[in-house]
Amino acid sequence: MKWFVGWLVLLWSGGAWAVDMSCPAPGYSLLSSVVRVSGDDGSRASGVVIDKDKVATAAHVVSGAYSVFVQVNGVDYNAQIMRIDEELDLALLAVPTQDLKPIPVSRNMPVYWQPVWAVGFPLAQAQAATPGFFERVYNGGLQTTADVQSGQSGGALVSCEAGSHVVLGIVRGYGAYPNSSGGFDRLPDFSVSVTANDLSEFIDDAAVLTRVY
Secondary structure, three states, X not given: OEEEOOOOOOOOXXXXXXXXXXXXXXXXXXXXXXXXXXXXXXXXXXXEEEEOOEEEEOHHHHOOOOOEEEEEXXXXXXXXXXXXXXXXXXXXXXXXXXXXXXXXXXOOOOOOOOEEEEEEOHHHOOOEEEEEEEEEEEOOEEEEOXXXXXXXXXXXXXXXXXXXXXXXXXXXXXXXXXXOOOOEEEEEEEEEEEEHHHHHHHHHHHHHHHHHO
């Protein structure tokens, strides 16, 4: 997903907790919990195991598909869409996650220049964890310098809290602006993710809906 940018308004407000820089780059255990998501409409993207048999991804990844698949340990499983919110750009999928460990979701807002990694499958190729820093809140999302490509949508924006990696957000897309040839040019070091707070509320609402219906 592209974000079309003409000008930016500074909306960031700092948090009240200290940045934890004690974590190394994400390792195998965390990376294996960021999975491939695909649709029968040709979409190829990423998702995050956030609970047993539950995967979060971006709504635009699955909204046009009749059937959605999640790859777990090399096997593609048909996933059920439990809930989708196109305004937040979030979707929650039910799928067997086997032995993959859920990644904890942060309960904090990041602070300026907090280190992050955007984890996903750029261009539907090998998994990547691109490093960057949080800059500000932009249009309700987290703007970071982590470089992302198509295919990383729905993946995890990861950071460090109390010595452990957490999901700071769900990757939505990158910034772009129109060029003279009628196409678009990507903005370097500009990506936007759904906040962990929006993700947590979305998951909690989905749990209520599942119990009721």
